[in-house]
Each structure stands twice: as structure tokens, then as C-alpha cells.
Amino acid sequence: MALSIPVLGCVAALLLAIYKFIIYPAVLSPLAKIPTANLSSRISPLWINYVRWANLENNTLYGLHKRFGPIVQLGPNELSVNTYEGGLKTIYTGNFHKTEFYKNRFTNYGTENSFTMIDKTAHSTRKRMLSNIYSKSVVLASPTIKETTKSVLYERLLPIFAKAADNNDAIDVHRLDYAYAMDSFMAYQFGLSHGSDFIRDVEKRNWYLDNFFGRRPWIYWITEHPRLVEIASQIGLNIVPRWVDQSTDDLESWQIGICDKAEELLTTNPSIASADPGNFPAIFATERAQFQKADGANSKMIASDMYDHNAAAHETSGDTLTYVYYELSRRPELQDALRVELQTLSPQFPPPGTPVTDITLPDPKSVDQLPLLDSVLQETLRRWVAVPGPQFRRTPAQGCSLAGYDNIPGGVRVSCLAYSLHRNPDAFPEPEEWKPERWLHATEESLKEMRRWFWAWGSGGNMCIGSNFATHSMKHAIAAIYSNFTTEVVDAEGIEQAEGFTAGPVGDKLVLRFRRV
Template identity: 45%
Template structure:
């Protein structure tokens, strides 16, 4: 009798487990109505985790959307949407997955990164003149004069770091990676050596702790060394900025650092608590500044690399761009004869705008998933109702930018698709709704205006003075990751003076 009861209890537990693990997610859950990217996804996240581990996330999700439509299921409690209405417009309001909320910080810094502020900023103007005229153009001029080729991807990473760091901390306190090639090479090695292990932090953070508990490491020790070096580097930049807080000289004043520190001080005073510990606050600021530095330099460098690659394959378009750039007053010339033209004038050039936008569409530096979680009690997405709370829902620029109904021939780089006068059938407003290179909503990239302004200025400076041709673009295809870059980590071009 006792054995029978035990058997019945065991059967009941097994039946309940089978219902919860198989029957409900496969047949009863509201998610069961959503097409499965793989037969196993209702019961296990393993298939998608394996694809991400092998760096196949973006293309795998895109293939699923092409087969199954604008909403697909990727796991027991994970879906992907690839539409605007009922998709990213709704998802942008959800809570983003992460360790902390950035909304408060974004409000603190939104004005300093606004388009109107950047276009009139004396600080950014000083930085732009120094980086373009004193650093970039001399390097390109020397290479062109000696007929030497340049790895522009490497150069772009130094260029964008200088732009971002000098705006954050002041020209005097920022980096000079463009001219300090050896340090740039060392810094990039330390930064990039950790990239292959991002999967564990993003997808299986608990696994790292579990493995360490049994004496095994998933992340090599050299990553700890690199992290320590990068932390010290960020703190050093913040230390220099802290010593310049009282300056109002545009070449010295750390405008973004100062804005964040003053905002944190005001917030602490408003909350009425104890005065912030200086060391803790400095560490907090350094973390925020490091995030902005690394995100800003890496993505802008990738975008510039692919823009130069596409233009180098299109000499006729280079000529048209040069003609447009010659309308700037004053022109950007070598040697320097005047200050840079106003940022507003550079921003108003339609062909330049189209070239930058199309590059960010086809070669989005961050094409990967932007995960959120659905709110309680439920919501509707992509025509499906009652999506349960705490479902991970992703959208990715890689897929949004490849909708052939919005972007005909989506794999073709064609700036004219953004020029109404050259394409009377184009629906510019619809294309803009689907353009997601910087995300949207509360977690839209705070530095998007800075990235666009520096990119346009750099492209204007280059093609006002040079034409470019490809020497070696082997490995230019992008890796499949959240943040991409050329698989070979290089693009070799030659610059020819005009």
C-alpha cells in the first residue's frame, strides 16, 4: 500500500513536471501560437544559446523572420519582433534588461548631447579643429604624399576615441590616440582581447560564478589584467578632468564630466542624504564615462570604416560628394586656411546625409538584439495577445533594416534611396520609421548626435581633399555579434590628393 502511494505521488510529480516543461509551453501558453524558430524552443533555450555562442545570433534571427514573419519564438520565454507598429514602437516602452537603469543618467546628460548644443558648442568646435586639422589631415597628407597605404580601421579607432574623450574631458585632458600609435595599439589589444568572452556575461552570467565555485574559469586571467588596466585608464582621465573643473577655457573645461558631476551633486542635495563620498562618486562617474567612451569610439569607428569602404568602391559617388563639399564656406583644405565650416552647414548637405544614413542602415555598428522584458500582467505584440509578463522580447537593427518592402534590395548599399529628388517612389518617412541604428525610446543612444556630427565632419574633411581606393579589403565582412566590426579588424586604403 505504501509503495503504491509513493508511486502515485512520484507519477503525479512527474506528470506535473511534464505539463509545466512540455505541455504548457508547447500547446497552452500564449507563446505557443507564435511560430517557432526551431522545434526545440518551446522547451529549451539551448538552440539559441548555441547560436549565440557560435556568434550566429543576428543572421539566425533574420533567417527566422524571413521564413516565419514579423514575430518569432526563440526560447521558452523569449521572442523576437521585426516590425514597427505593434513591434518596436511598443517594445521601446518596456523595461530593458540590464544591471541598472540609465534613465536618470540620460536625463542628466541629454542636453549636453543634444543636436543644438553640439552644433554650437565652443568645446566641440575646439576639439573638432584640433582633431581634424592638427591630427587627422597631416597623417593622411603624409601618407598620400609618400604613396603609403593606411589601415583606416585602426586609424578610425584612434580618431573616434580622440573625438569622444576630448569632448567628455576637455581637449587638454582627453586622449591623443591618433598620434600616439604605440599606445593606441596597446590599448586596443587590451580592450579587444576580452571581446570573445562577452557571451558568458550577456547570456550565462551565473555560469561564470558556478564554474569558479568548483575551481574552473570560463574567463581567462588575462581578461582581469586588461580590465584592471582599462579601469585605471578611465580613472586617470577622470582625475585629470577633476583638476580642471573650475576652468571655463573650451580647450580645458571637461564639459560632459562637469555636467555629470554637478548633476550628481544636485541629486544628492535634493535627496537630503549625506554628502557623497568623493572616492565612491569618482568611481561612479568613471564607470559612466567609460561606458560612453567605449560605446562611442567603437561604434563610430565601425561606421566610418564601412563608409570609407563603400565609397572607395564607388569613385563616381566620391566625385559627386566632392562637388557637394566644395560648396562649404569655408572649405576644409590642406594646409589650413580657416576654421572648420559651421557644423550646421555640414549637417545640411543632402548627399553626405544620405551616404551616412545608408551606411548605418546596411552596416549598423550595433545590429544585435536590444532585449526588453514585457510588463505585467500581459501585452500584445505583432498581432499576438496575452504575451506573458517577464517574457524576453528582442528587436534588432540587422533585421529591421533588411525588410525588402521598406528597403528594396536591402543588401545593396544605395544612398540614393534616401534622396527624394533622385527616387520619386521612395517613402522617406516610412524608411525613417524603420531606421533603428541608434535604437529608440528611453534607451536610445544618448551619443547619437555626437556620432553623426563627428562622422559627417570626418567624411567631409577626407573627401574635400582626397579620393580613396582599396588596397586590401580581405576580411571586411562583419562578424555576427551585438557590436560588429570587420572580421579581419582592418581595411587598407590608399589616399590620393585632389
């Protein structure tokens, strides 16, 4: 009996589907030549989705690159790359646009910010609004930073360590590091009077951090499957608990309230920059002025940027400082060497208890140029990189070549991750070891190679805009502390780094004992 036309149509559709979704991706696609993470990865994203859901991505990808080399296929339309030439350099300085990952995860107030912008031209325009206020020359010379640094260090942070030292008390520094990072950044962003005071206000600090980090277990669904979350909620199935949205709303309300106060301050006191630099909202004022010059101030856009910047600042710098203190606390002889270097500054960092009005801090340029201090921070940023996870991009429409493989089609999701890049033994011998001396004693050739693979701040047009301020803030905290105290580890259980796009200690703690010098 002859087959009917509908049956023939179904058979043809089935054969076409088998070819398109199985035979082509598994055998004929240019990606089929690339080593694959899992037998199913050629034809299905289920494996990599499971790895992300289980929060195992960074170590898993690192293991794959050690096994298979510089490029690995993770899914039918996704690649992980771990090389400089034909990888990091090509992807992040070329015409590779961001993916929806950034919009899904980092949008605030339903409004895009500079970090979430996919279009490179729009991102470049927004970034230029703030590039000067974040530049190294401005950061090192800023009257606002000069005043806020003295206040945050000597009125807030150092008295806590001095009290702990005098009472022989051990102190958990991890959340305090988040507090210092947030307070020092928001003082530059909004001024001392309107920025956070998380160092002294422990209740507010814990409210913020509990809300901020409490949402983390549901980030996978929000980032990778937002449409599924939305559809499920419409039929009464809450994949993401409602309190997660409430936490986001509460944090956004707190942030925009600070923006409103800064707006009122600038409106009522336009000369505050010169009259009272410690209370001048320098970053907010800069972007506000740029928007007014362009097409009028947009409060939601500014607020979205401000929220994104201080959220990134407190988490990344806070985690980095925790690991700096951990590594130094295990090496008293290195603390001594660092203190000897700090004593070459003139003036030196004064002892805690010195009135702020009597303090003249060392020249920020001199602090920045201290070689051992710089090596300690640089090696911590390498070994314990605060943003270890993949940075996603899309291959350009015309296709490209990556890691020696040609004809990779357009629209493929590709990424490098600092966690793997920083563990390249050819650039960083004994990569799991924390060795500041690798930066101090490197040959010019070795130093050049390390810098090529070093990716703590990203690269290209999307390089971290706040790197200069973060470096200044962290170096001043380290310098002020180790000029006046020694530290030793009391409890570092769980110090190993968690998984995630950003990541700190698994145990969310580091307990130290401080002793006055």
C-alpha cells in the first residue's frame, strides 16, 4: 500500500530533525572537530546546564582544559577557551558582543547599566561618562579620596582592630572586609555623609549582605532560564521564591534612596566639591553631569550604574582583602618584610587613635609604587581571583577562528575564565601556590607572559572600570593595617574558594588575631 502524503511528510520531518539536531552537530558541524566535554554535549546543553545548576562550573572547566587543551565544546552552541593567542586576545578585543547573561543577572530597576549593555558602541559611550573619574591620575590625586580614605581607615576600621588587639580578642574579618570595601567606595561615590557606614553599623551591614548573598542559590535560574521562571510563575509555580524578588526590591529601594539624597545635596549645595570634598558625591555627580550634558539626567539609568558599581566593589575587593590577610597571616616573616617596606614611606601610616585632623597620609603614588605591597596584591588577585567565572561573548556573524580551529560560525557562545587562565603553569609555575615573589623577581620575558595571562580586571573595552580605585583602596587598607599590627590565623575553616561568577571563601569567614607592633 502506498504511503500517504501526511505520513511521508512526517517521515521527512523526522529525518530532517535527526539530521539537523543530531547528525550535523555531532559529525558535520565545524564544532564537531573540537574536543567535547561530554558525549552528549555535541547535541544537547543538558550536561553544561547541570554543571551550572550544581555550581561546579569553574573547577569543571579547568579540569576539562587540563585534559583536552585550549578549547572545549560545552554544548551544541557553546565553547570554552583557555589560551591567549586565538582566545582571550581574539574574543575580548575583537567584535565579540556580550550575551544576555549580563542583562539577566545584573540589570537593576529594570534598566540596563554599563555592565549589562550588549551593544559595544552604547557601552563605550556610557563608559566614557565615568572614565575620567575612575582614571588612575584622578584617583591618586582626588581631594575627595584623600579625605574619605583618612576617615574610613582611622575613624572606622583601625579602631576595631586596635580594640581587638588590646583585649586579645580574635575577630572575624571577612564581612568586615566587605564593609570596608563598600564604605571606602561609596564614600567616593556618594560622599561620607550619604555613603554606607557598614564598618560601624553591623546591623545594617548584615541586613545588606544577607539580602545580597541570600539570593545567590537561585542565580542559575534567573540568569540562564529567565523565560522559564516567568512562565512558571504565571501558572503558580515559583521556581525562584518570592522573597528573592522582595530582597532585590529592598536593596534597590535602599540604593535609590541614597541617589535621591545625593541629588538633593548637589541641587542645594552646588559648591560642595571645593567646600567639603569629603562629602562630595564624586562618582554620582560626574555621571549626573554627563547625562545632563547629553540628553538630560535619567535617574533610573544613573541609579542602575551606581548600584552595579558598588555591588561589584564590595564583593570583589572584600574577597580579595580576605585572602590577602589570610596569606599574610600565615607568613609572619613576610609581614615583617612588608612592614620594613612601609617604613620607607614619608610620612608613614600613623597609629590608630590619631585624630583625623592630625593625619597626613603618605603620597598615594608612593604607596602605589611599593614593589612588595604591589606583588602581594597582584598575586592574591591571581591565585584567589575574585571573578573566576566565565565571561560570555557571541562569535561575530561572519564567523571566526579560535585556538587553531577555523570556520567557527557566528552566534556561538564563547568564554574564557580567569580561574583557568591564572592556572596556566607555563605562565605561572606552581599555579596553586601563592607566591608574591613571582612578580618581584621575574625576568622581563616572564613578567610579560604573566601579564598577558593575568585577567583579574578583564581586558579590552569591558575591562573593570573601577580597577584603579579598587587597587588604591585595598593597598591603603593593607598598608595601614600592617604598619601597625601583626596578624595570625585563628580559624580559617572553609577558606577554600567557592564556585561562581564571583566567589569568596566557602566558609564565609576568616578569624584573625591582631597584635600591635
